[in-house]
Amino acid sequence: MNKSIIIGVMGGGKASPKDTNAAYRLGGLIAEQGWILLNGGRNTGIMDASAKGAKDHGGLTVGILPDDNPGRASKYIDIPVITGMGSARNCINVLTSHIVVACPGGAGTLSEIALALKFNKVVILMDFDVGKLFESYIKPNIKQGTLVYTKTPEEVIAYCKKLHIQKEGVLRNFDVF
Amino acid sequence: MNKSIIIGVMGGGKASPKDTNAAYRLGGLIAEQGWILLNGGRNTGIMDASAKGAKDHGGLTVGILPDDNPGRASKYIDIPVITGMGSARNCINVLTSHIVVACPGGAGTLSEIALALKFNKVVILMDFDVGKLFESYIKPNIKQGTLVYTKTPEEVIAYCKKLHIQKEGVLRNFDVF
Amino acid sequence: MNKSIIIGVMGGGKASPKDTNAAYRLGGLIAEQGWILLNGGRNTGIMDASAKGAKDHGGLTVGILPDDNPGRASKYIDIPVITGMGSARNCINVLTSHIVVACPGGAGTLSEIALALKFNKVVILMDFDVGKLFESYIKPNIKQGTLVYTKTPEEVIAYCKKLHIQKEGVLRNFDVF
Amino acid sequence: MNKSIIIGVMGGGKASPKDTNAAYRLGGLIAEQGWILLNGGRNTGIMDASAKGAKDHGGLTVGILPDDNPGRASKYIDIPVITGMGSARNCINVLTSHIVVACPGGAGTLSEIALALKFNKVVILMDFDVGKLFESYIKPNIKQGTLVYTKTPEEVIAYCKKLHIQKEGVLRNFDVF
Numbered sequence: 001m002n003k004s005i006i007i008g009v010m011g012g013g014k015a016s017p018k019d020t021n022a023a024y025r026l027g028g029l030i031a032e033q034g035w036i037l038l039n040g041g042r043n044t045g046i047m048d049a050s051a052k053g054a055k056d057h058g059g060l061t062v063g064i065l066p067d068d069n070p071g072r073a074s075k076y077i078d079i080p081v082i083t084g085m086g087s088a089r090n091c092i093n094v095l096t097s098h099i100v101v102a103c104p105g106g107a108g109t110l111s112e113i114a115l116a117l118k119f120n121k122v123v124i125l126m127d128f129d130v131g132k133l134f135e136s137y138i139k140p141n142i143k144q145g146t147l148v149y150t151k152t153p154e155e156v157i158a159y160c161k162k163l164h165i166q167k168e169g170v171l172r173n174f175d176v177f
Numbered sequence: 178m179n180k181s182i183i184i185g186v187m188g189g190g191k192a193s194p195k196d197t198n199a200a201y202r203l204g205g206l207i208a209e210q211g212w213i214l215l216n217g218g219r220n221t222g223i224m225d226a227s228a229k230g231a232k233d234h235g236g237l238t239v240g241i242l243p244d245d246n247p248g249r250a251s252k253y254i255d256i257p258v259i260t261g262m263g264s265a266r267n268c269i270n271v272l273t274s275h276i277v278v279a280c281p282g283g284a285g286t287l288s289e290i291a292l293a294l295k296f297n298k299v300v301i302l303m304d305f306d307v308g309k310l311f312e313s314y315i316k317p318n319i320k321q322g323t324l325v326y327t328k329t330p331e332e333v334i335a336y337c338k339k340l341h342i343q344k345e346g347v348l349r350n351f352d353v354f
Numbered sequence: 355m356n357k358s359i360i361i362g363v364m365g366g367g368k369a370s371p372k373d374t375n376a377a378y379r380l381g382g383l384i385a386e387q388g389w390i391l392l393n394g395g396r397n398t399g400i401m402d403a404s405a406k407g408a409k410d411h412g413g414l415t416v417g418i419l420p421d422d423n424p425g426r427a428s429k430y431i432d433i434p435v436i437t438g439m440g441s442a443r444n445c446i447n448v449l450t451s452h453i454v455v456a457c458p459g460g461a462g463t464l465s466e467i468a469l470a471l472k473f474n475k476v477v478i479l480m481d482f483d484v485g486k487l488f489e490s491y492i493k494p495n496i497k498q499g500t501l502v503y504t505k506t507p508e509e510v511i512a513y514c515k516k517l518h519i520q521k522e523g524v525l526r527n528f529d530v531f
Numbered sequence: 532m533n534k535s536i537i538i539g540v541m542g543g544g545k546a547s548p549k550d551t552n553a554a555y556r557l558g559g560l561i562a563e564q565g566w567i568l569l570n571g572g573r574n575t576g577i578m579d580a581s582a583k584g585a586k587d588h589g590g591l592t593v594g595i596l597p598d599d600n601p602g603r604a605s606k607y608i609d610i611p612v613i614t615g616m617g618s619a620r621n622c623i624n625v626l627t628s629h630i631v632v633a634c635p636g637g638a639g640t641l642s643e644i645a646l647a648l649k650f651n652k653v654v655i656l657m658d659f660d661v662g663k664l665f666e667s668y669i670k671p672n673i674k675q676g677t678l679v680y681t682k683t684p685e686e687v688i689a690y691c692k693k694l695h696i697q698k699e700g701v702l703r704n705f706d707v708f
Binding site: 245261262263264265 | 599615616617618619
Binding site: 440446460464471473486487491 | 621623641642648661662664668
C-alpha cells in the first residue's frame with residue numbers, strides 16, 4: 001500500500017435511507033480514488049453505510065470506536081481502532097482525517113464539525129444544512145478551518161481533488177494547499 | 178464541605194469585555210449558591226473571568242485543563258485537573274457538570290454544547306444565539322438533553338434553581354427532575 | 355479554601371483489610387495536613403477507604419472516575435470528575451497529583467506507577483514491593499521521576515513534608531524542590 | 532485486504548541497536564504472516580524499527596500517535612492515527628491489538644504491559660525481563676490476561692500462531708482461544 005489520503009466521513013448513527021444511500025456512494029467514490037475511509041466504526045447509520053460502500057469498491061476502512069471492545073464494529077471496517085473513550089474519540093476522528101466530510105447527523109456529528117474547525121480542518125458538508133451557527137467559517141477562499149457546502153458525493157470528491165490532497169505534503173503536514 | 182452541585186461554565190478563550198463581565202457575575206452568583214464552578218481552567222476569556230467571579234465570592238473552582246501541565250491554568254482555579262488530552266477534555270467538562278451553561282464562544286464551545294446535549298445534559302445558553310442548528314433540542318418542558326435560552330446571569334441561576342438541582346439526587350444520578 | 359496540595363492515592367479496587375485500613379489512615383492524615391486527596395473515585399478498595407479516611411477527618415476529596423456516570427462513585431468523594439474514558443483516566447490521576455502514593459494493587463495500579471514516573475512525578479510506595487522492575491527509578495536524592503519506599507501512612511506524610519510541598523511553587527510548577 | 536490480525540509492538544522510544552534490530556526482524560515476520568503491525572507511531576526506537584521491518588516486507592502499519600499532529604510520525608507508518616492525548620493513547624495501543632508484544636522499554640512500555648494485562652490481553656515479552664512484578668500473570672495455560680516470556684522474534688511468531696489467532700473469531704471477539 002502506498003501512502004494515502006484519509007477522508008473522515010462523519011454522520012448520524014441513525015440516518016434516513018436517502019442519507020445512507022448517499023453515504024454508501026460516497027464511500028465507494030473514496031475507495032475508487034485510492035483514499036482511505038475513516039469513520040466512527042459502528043455498525044449503524046452513516047458509519048456502516050459509508051464503510052460498506054468503500055469495501056464494495058475495494059477500499060481500505062478504518063473505524064475509531066468509542067467502545068472498549070469491537071462488539072459493535074461494522075463488519076465493513078478493516079481496522080477497528082478500539083479507544084474505550086466514548087465520545088472523546090470524536091477528537092481522534094477529526095485529527096486523523098486529512099479532510100472531514102459531514103453527512104446529516106445529530107449532536108455527535110455537530111461536535112465533530114466543531115472540533116474539526118477548531119483543529120483547522122477543511123469540513124465538507126454533504127447535503128447537511130447547519131444554519132448560521134458555523135457561518136463565520138465559510139470563507140471565500142478555501143483554507144484550513146473552512147466550512148464548505150456540497151450536495152452530492154460527486155461534489156465532495158470534486159472538492160477533495162480541488163484541494164490537491166493527492167500531494168505528498170498532505171500526509172505529513174495536514175496542509176491542504 | 179457538603180456535597181454540592183457542579184455548574185459547568187463554557188465559553189470562549191477569547192471574549193468581549195461584555196461577555197467576560199457577565200461571566201464574572203455568573204461565577205459570583207454560582208459561588209453564592211454554594212455550588213461548585215467548573216470550567217476549562219485556562220487563564221483567559223470566559224474561563225478566567227468566571228473563575229475569578231467565583232473566587233471573589235467565596236466559591237470553589239475546578240478547572241479541567243487540556244494541557245499536560247498547569248502552566249496556563251487560571252490563578253482562580255482551586256483544583257486544576259490536568260488531562261493532557263487537548264480538546265478530548267471537553268467531554269469531561271460536560272460529563273462532570275450537573276448543568277452546563279454556555280457563554281458566547283467559538284468552535285470549542287459549540288463542541289461542548291453538542292456533547293452536552295448528546296450526554297443528555299440541560300444546556301443553558303447565556304446571551305448566546307446558536308441559531309437554528311440545535312433548535313430540535315429546545316423543548317416545551319425542560320428535561321435531559323434540553324437547550325434553554327437566557328439573557329443574564331440572574332436568569333441562569335433562576336433556571337438552575339427551577340431545576341431543583343439542590344436535590345441530593347442530582348449528585349448521584351445526574352437527574353434534573 | 356486556600357490553594358492546596360493534591361496527593362494522589364492509587365491502589366487496588368480489591369484490597370485486603372490490612373491495606374484498606376492503612377489507606378483509611380493515610381486519607382485521614384492527608385486531610386489533617388489540609389491537603390486534597392485525589393483517587394480513582396470508585397466505591398471499592400483503596401479508593402473508597404482513602405476517601406472515607408479523608409472525609410472523616412474534614413478533608414476535601416476528588417475522584418477521577420473511569421465511567422461516564424457517577425453510579426459507582428464512592429460516597430466519600432466530594433468532586434466526582436466523570437471522564438467516560440476507562441483506564442485512560444489513569445493518566446489524569448497522576449498528572450493532576452503533585453505527589454503519587456501507590457498502595458498495593460494490580461495491573462491498574464502498576465500502570466499508574468509507570469505513568470507517574472514517565473511524567474516525572476515522585477511516587478511513594480506504601481507497603482508495596484514492586485520488585486526490581488522499577489529499580490532504576492530509585493535514586494539517592496529524591497527528585498522528579500523518583501520512586502520511594504515507605505511502610506506506613508506516617509512515613510508517607512513525613513516524606514511529603516520533606517519534599518517541601520507546601521511551597522507555593524508546587525501548585526504552579528509541579529516542582530517538588 | 533482481508534480481515535487481519537493486529538499485533539501491537541510496544542517498546543522504548545530509545546532502544547539499543549540489538550533491540551532495534553530484533554524489532555525490525557519482528558516487524559518483518561509480522562508482515563510476512565499477513566498481519567497488521569500496530570505501534571505508538573513515532574519515528575524513534577522500537578516504533579520506527581518495527582514499522583520499517585514491516586514495510587520492508589510488504590506489511591501494513593498503523594501508528595497510534597500521542598501528538599495532535601503527524602510531525603513526529605515514523606515514515607514507515609501507513610495509517611497515522613492522531614490522538615492528541617499523550618500517554619492516554621497507550622490504552623488505545625493495547626485495546627486495539629489482538630496480541631501485545633513488549634520489547635525492552637521504560638516506564639511507558641511498562642504502563643502498556645500493565646494496561647494490556649488489565650484488559651485481559653495476552654502479552655508476549657520479547658527479550659525483556661520484567662522481574663517478579665507481573666509474575667502473578669504468568670500462568671501454566673495461556674489465556675486472556677497472561678504474560679509470556681520469549682527470547683526472539685521467531686519465538687514470538689510461533690506463540691502467536693499457537694494462539695490460533697488466524698481464526699476469524701479473534702477479530703470480532705478478541706478471544707484468543
